[in-house]
Structure formats: structure tokens, C-alpha cells
Amino acid sequence: MISVKKKYSIEQFINCESLGGVSISPDDEKILVGSDRSGVYNTYSFSRTGDEVEQLTHSEDNFMVPVGYFPDGRKFLYRSDQGGNEITHLYLQTEDGKSVDLTPGKEEKAEFHRWSRDEKSFFYESNNRDPRFMDLYEMNVDTLEPTILFKNEDGYFVSAISHDKKYIALHKPRTSNDSDMYIYTSEDGVKHMSQHEGDVQFQPVAFDKDSTHLYYLTDEDNEFMYVKRLCLTTGDSEVVVKEDWNILTARFSPNHKYLYYYVNNDGKIEVKVVESETGKNVEIANFPEGQISGLAISNSERYMAFLVNRSTAPANLYVYDFEAKELSCLTNTLNPEIDERDLVDAQVVRYPSFDGLEIPAIYYEPHLEEGEKAPALIWVHGGPGGQSTVDFNPLFQYLVNHGYAVLAVNNRGSSGYGKTFFKAADLKHGDVDLADCIEGKKFLIGTGRIDENRIGIIGGSYGGFMTLAALAFQPESFKVGVNIFGVSNWERTLKSIPAWWEAMRELLYKKIGDPYTQTDYIRSISPLFHAEKINKPLMVLQGANDPRVLQVESDDIVEKVRENGVPVEYIIFEDEGHGFTKRENQIKGYQAIREFLDTYL
CATH class of the missing domain: 3.40.50.1820 (Alpha/Beta hydrolase fold, catalytic domain)
Structure with missing residues (x-):
């Protein structure tokens, strides 16, 4: 006979905390996280040790999910829409708590891409010019003035930007099962990089540190997506990593010390971290069981922050210290009124x-x-x-x-x-x-x-x-x-x-x-x-x-x-x-x- 488990109200389940949008400050001391603990998603700052938490935005109606800290570590970017209409804008919150809409077009949808290598600007996409397509812009952090880098007139998706800003990698789906990969330069325009026959996916994900190779996902001659890299001078390609399941994406840490990638392992999302130079897996002791999301590696490449959830508990925020090889959990998001054993x-x-x-x-x-x-x-x-x-x-x-x-x-x-x-x-x-x-x-x-x-x-x-x-x-x-x-x-x-x-x-x-x-x-x-x-x-x-x-x-x-x-x-x-x-x-x-x-x- 199984003992009767305690019954919980919907309020108790919904009053679990939900997290998303992880970013580490330039000095490694704070972590930006989105949380709905107020009832609506707002941006919070956690100290790296987890003993200090500060609510930074105070919306009562629209979500305000963090994008990341400014290079000065005092200001930050967040994104928000209006009542779920999906027309997301990018906002800057200043040191005194004021909010500035950086993409104020009434029907403008904007998405953050990444920071430039010198941290004097950031890249983002916007459909302000043409509501159908997302153009690529660069915004100066001092003047907050945008410059268009790629005018998207043919329905491309911007996938990656090289550190020297010379190359922009694009992809364009033909069908849900077939897509092409391109590289844009201001000198040569758009160049097709994935000549093929039949249904094959090609999706760029990142350039290497020296802007000499493009890393991309493909399912060429395979049931599942895996990672290859293309030499931009010779045109030669080689396999970087292949798994028994789909690799969803791959990213480099800020200075390319680590390559990490997400694997969809039979309905469970895993992350693997490897040393870029050696290809050696980074083994993390006592790694928590569950699904990984929101992974971010600090500029110093000493710390890694990420979220882990499992079927019986919502996502919690973890920090891993590569140097000390220590893993710590900063949150307990399951409502304390709920016994997980139930x-x-x-x-x-x-x-x-x-x-x-x-x-x-x-x-x-x-x-x-x-x-x-x-x-x-x-x-x-x-x-x-x-x-x-x-x-x-x-x-x-x-x-x-x-x-x-x-x-x-x-x-x-x-x-x-x-x-x-x-x-x-x-x-x-x-x-x-x-x-x-x-x-x-x-x-x-x-x-x-x-x-x-x-x-x-x-x-x-x-x-x-x-x-x-x-x-x-x-x-x-x-x-x-x-x-x-x-x-x-x-x-x-x-x-x-x-x-x-x-x-x-x-x-x-x-x-x-x-x-x-x-x-x-x-x-x-x-x-x-x-x-x-x-x-x-x-x-x-x-x-x-x-x-x-x-x-x-x-x-x-x-x-x-x-x-x-x-x-x-x-x-x-x-x-x-x-x-x-x-x-x-x-x-x-x-x-x-x-x-x-x-x-x-």
C-alpha cells in the first residue's frame, strides 16, 4: 500500500520561483538573473556567493528580463515587450535606476546579439527599417547611436559576427529540413558557403578567436546535428564534435578558452564544456542532475553560471569556479511549502x-x-x-x-x-x-x-x-x-x-x-x-x-x-x-x- 501524498494548491505550485536570463558582471562579483518572485519577471542581481539579492527592475505588468551588464559593471541591458505582444525592445537601466528605451520605434522588434570584442559597442538586430526582416546594427556604448552593419533584404538570419567585424555569418532556411549558410562582407556582399543537394541543415554558430574559422551545425550525412568548422581561407571543413543526439548550439567563452555545447539527449538538455585548444572535456564533480539552460561564462573565464531544473523542481542558479573546482547553488526555487517527495x-x-x-x-x-x-x-x-x-x-x-x-x-x-x-x-x-x-x-x-x-x-x-x-x-x-x-x-x-x-x-x-x-x-x-x-x-x-x-x-x-x-x-x-x-x-x-x-x- 502506497502512503497518501500531500495535496497542494495551484497557488503553491505557481509560487515556486521561475528564473531565466543569466549574465555575470565584468568583475565576477554579481550575476544578473530574471525572476518572477514579484509575480512578474523582473531583473535581479545576485552576489556570486548568493548571500545578497537585489531587485533592479520593478515592473508590475510587463516582463523585464536581463540581457547583460554594460562593460562598466554598473549599467545593464534588459528586454521587454507590452502585454505579451512579442514586440521586444532593448532598454538600458542607468546607475540611478532610470530606464532608457534604446529601440523606441513603435512597431520595432529588437533582439540583442553580443558585445564587441573591445566592449565599446554591442550588436543587435532590429526590424525598424523593414518590419519583415531583422537588420544587424552596432550601437556605441558612449553615444548610444546605432549604425547599420547589414541590411537584410532577403530574409536571412544573422548567426555570428567575427571578432574583427569583417565577417557576418548568415543562414537561410529553404524548408524546416533544409537550410543554407552564407558569409557577408562589405567588400564582397553575400557569399553562399553550403552548396549541397537534398535536405541538409547548415547553421553557423560562432567564429574562432582569430576570425579564421567559422563553426557551424549541420546534419550532413547524419540523422542528428553536429559541429563542424570551416577554414575561411582554404574552404576546407572538419568535424569538431559529434554526439549520438542533436547538438542544439555551440558557443565559446569570452576569450575562447572553452567551447560549450548543448545536447538534446532523449528529451533532456545537457551541456558539455571542452577546452578549446585540447578538446578535453571539463569534468565537474557533483554536477547536479537535471536540465541545463542559461549558461554564461565570465570575462575572466574563471566562473560559469547556469540554471538546472528537473521534473520535480524548478530551475536553480548554480556557479562553478573552474580554478577552485567548486560548485555552489545560490537559490532554492521550489516553494518551501511543497515537499519534493510528494x-x-x-x-x-x-x-x-x-x-x-x-x-x-x-x-x-x-x-x-x-x-x-x-x-x-x-x-x-x-x-x-x-x-x-x-x-x-x-x-x-x-x-x-x-x-x-x-x-x-x-x-x-x-x-x-x-x-x-x-x-x-x-x-x-x-x-x-x-x-x-x-x-x-x-x-x-x-x-x-x-x-x-x-x-x-x-x-x-x-x-x-x-x-x-x-x-x-x-x-x-x-x-x-x-x-x-x-x-x-x-x-x-x-x-x-x-x-x-x-x-x-x-x-x-x-x-x-x-x-x-x-x-x-x-x-x-x-x-x-x-x-x-x-x-x-x-x-x-x-x-x-x-x-x-x-x-x-x-x-x-x-x-x-x-x-x-x-x-x-x-x-x-x-x-x-x-x-x-x-x-x-x-x-x-x-x-x-x-x-x-x-x-x-
Whole structure:
């Protein structure tokens, strides 16, 4: 007999602290971190020893996540948008706490790139000239005047800038599975560097210290992305590092003493650090178990700061001293009211789909008494092309803590499992990928611990679309559906993508379908045009400022399904976009989801 675990409220789960955006000060003494401990993401300063914490920004509505310290170590940059509209600006906070908008264009979206080697300027991207494309700028730290370095008129993505500022590495997707690599110089313009046939990815990540080699990711002759480097004088390339899973990105420490790279290891994000000259792995004793993110190495290259989360605890801030070989944790973000032993470890599982293809998933099973059977949810991630991983998810843990099993399916078309798996759902969305999710029911039932008559489906964004698709196209498969800002009408969504996504437009059309030339097909996979078939209870949550999935997508499906006489609950957050960032909204939304499930599942 399993002892009954303590039940926690949604407030207790949401009142765990969430961290993001790590940066180390020039003197190694402080670390900038974004935290939502105030209820909204603000920027905080932690002393390297963790004994002093200071809140530096004081927003009550919009997130203010740090980018990094200015070279003087007193001022810093942060980014923020308005109510989740994704039009991020870069701000400078001065020593006296005043905030200066460095990219003040009303519709200007800006993203920080990196500091120049002499620290007299920084590079950033902005669509101020043309809302469709991100140009590259350099801003002088003394005058705060920007200079355009690369005018992007053909939908490139800026990937890396050489230290001597001579080279700008670009990449341009052809499809989700095929991309090209370019180098721009002011003398020669844009030069193509990745002649190839078939579907191959090329994505630059960094130049070396001497600006003689370009490091890049590719899946050439391989299922997974790995790191190569290209000699800019001879054109020769060689493999730098290859793993058994996708390498997501690679970066150098400020003076290139270390190369570090992220590996997507079967739904878990790992980081490996190597010495640049020798290629030798840096072994860190007592390295914490969990997923790594936000890694930053100090200018002195003595300290490394990073975040680690696991399925039963949110991300904590760690600092590693390379010289002393000491690792310290500066935070304890799990709400002290929660005993971690009451939570459930995520399990990586696999099951066969309708055609025998093996589908990976992340499984959370509640603590059950002997003979007890639980209700369950199939969770579908965002995308298309996203992935569920084993990180901390307060909604999952809340639902599991209250008796629901959750199977987060990584259906075909998900990233992280090789390029063949990734493109297996192209132009078949809402069909084969949905079938993979429905087959997940067999896995759940096969555990012997799930009530086969109480299985629902839930998801956000693309996962919200999949929820609606399940209810519309396979109406007897699930007992309920929870759609969190999901697409109901692909024709409208694909025609109204944000201006700054212009470079991704054709990529999306080739993956999902062209709303102008394949109208009949697009409507055939859009749940809105088949809403009369939905006969199960539906819940919808939506942000009013969402630029990706417009509110009308949710308004329309709610109106149509209500005409069927089906129970429909609808919550709109007026101050949120594509994702709910404010604690009070998360509490309201997640509590409502559980009440809906308690009623109908």
C-alpha cells in the first residue's frame, strides 16, 4: 500500500520561483538573473556567493528580463515587450535606476546579439527599417547611436559576427529540413558557403578567436546535428564534435578558452564544456542532475553560471569556479511549502504507433493506491516541431498531484529525434501526428493503472490545434479537450503571421500547407470547418495580445462548438500573449483547467 501524498494548491505550485536570463558582471562579483518572485519577471542581481539579492527592475505588468551588464559593471541591458505582444525592445537601466528605451520605434522588434570584442559597442538586430526582416546594427556604448552593419533584404538570419567585424555569418532556411549558410562582407556582399543537394541543415554558430574559422551545425550525412568548422581561407571543413543526439548550439567563452555545447539527449538538455585548444572535456564533480539552460561564462573565464531544473523542481542558479573546482547553488526555487517527495519524477517511455513507428513520450503517473485507476491526459506540445522534455512543469505536477496521469507525447514531427522523424508529419498535420497521440491511449491503458473511459487531450499552441483536431476528426477518441491558444483555422493563421516572421513564411507553408494555393487542403485540416462534429466538453484559454494565434481563432471555435450544445468554458487574459507569464493569470487558468477536468473527466 502506497502512503497518501500531500495535496497542494495551484497557488503553491505557481509560487515556486521561475528564473531565466543569466549574465555575470565584468568583475565576477554579481550575476544578473530574471525572476518572477514579484509575480512578474523582473531583473535581479545576485552576489556570486548568493548571500545578497537585489531587485533592479520593478515592473508590475510587463516582463523585464536581463540581457547583460554594460562593460562598466554598473549599467545593464534588459528586454521587454507590452502585454505579451512579442514586440521586444532593448532598454538600458542607468546607475540611478532610470530606464532608457534604446529601440523606441513603435512597431520595432529588437533582439540583442553580443558585445564587441573591445566592449565599446554591442550588436543587435532590429526590424525598424523593414518590419519583415531583422537588420544587424552596432550601437556605441558612449553615444548610444546605432549604425547599420547589414541590411537584410532577403530574409536571412544573422548567426555570428567575427571578432574583427569583417565577417557576418548568415543562414537561410529553404524548408524546416533544409537550410543554407552564407558569409557577408562589405567588400564582397553575400557569399553562399553550403552548396549541397537534398535536405541538409547548415547553421553557423560562432567564429574562432582569430576570425579564421567559422563553426557551424549541420546534419550532413547524419540523422542528428553536429559541429563542424570551416577554414575561411582554404574552404576546407572538419568535424569538431559529434554526439549520438542533436547538438542544439555551440558557443565559446569570452576569450575562447572553452567551447560549450548543448545536447538534446532523449528529451533532456545537457551541456558539455571542452577546452578549446585540447578538446578535453571539463569534468565537474557533483554536477547536479537535471536540465541545463542559461549558461554564461565570465570575462575572466574563471566562473560559469547556469540554471538546472528537473521534473520535480524548478530551475536553480548554480556557479562553478573552474580554478577552485567548486560548485555552489545560490537559490532554492521550489516553494518551501511543497515537499519534493510528494511530486512525481518524469519517465521517458516509448510505444509503437499505428504503423509500428516508435513514439517517445514523457510520462507522469500519480501516486495510486493498490487497484486504483486514474484518469489521464494526453499532452501535445507546441510547434509544429516542438518537443516535450523532462523539465519542471507546474501544471503537470499540479494535475498529477490531484490524481491525473499525464503522457506528454512527442509525436512524429517533433524535434530532437533525428531529421527523418522530424519531417515525417510534413503536409500531414492533424493526421499521422494525431494518430500517434491517439495510440498513446494504448500505452496508458497498458499500464493497468489508467481508467480507459477517462482519458482527455490537452495542449498549447500547435498542441491546442491538435486538441481541436482530435475532437473534430476523431470525436470518440477523448472524453474532453483543453485547448490553450490553439489554431482553429489554419487558412487565417497562415495568412496573418506576424510581419517579423516573414523569413519563416515559406517554411511554414511547405510544412503545413499553402493557404493561397492549397485552400481546400488547409480547410480540411482546420477544426473550425468541422466544428459541428465536436461533441465532447471543451475548454479554451487565450491571450488577447497573442500575435501568433489571434484571439479570433478561439472566439470562432468557442462560438461554433457552443452551437452543438456541448459544454464549453472560455477564459481570455487581456494582458497576455502567446503564453501566460503572470502568476495571477497562471493561477486562474490552471485552477480553472483542473475544475473543468474534475467536472467532466
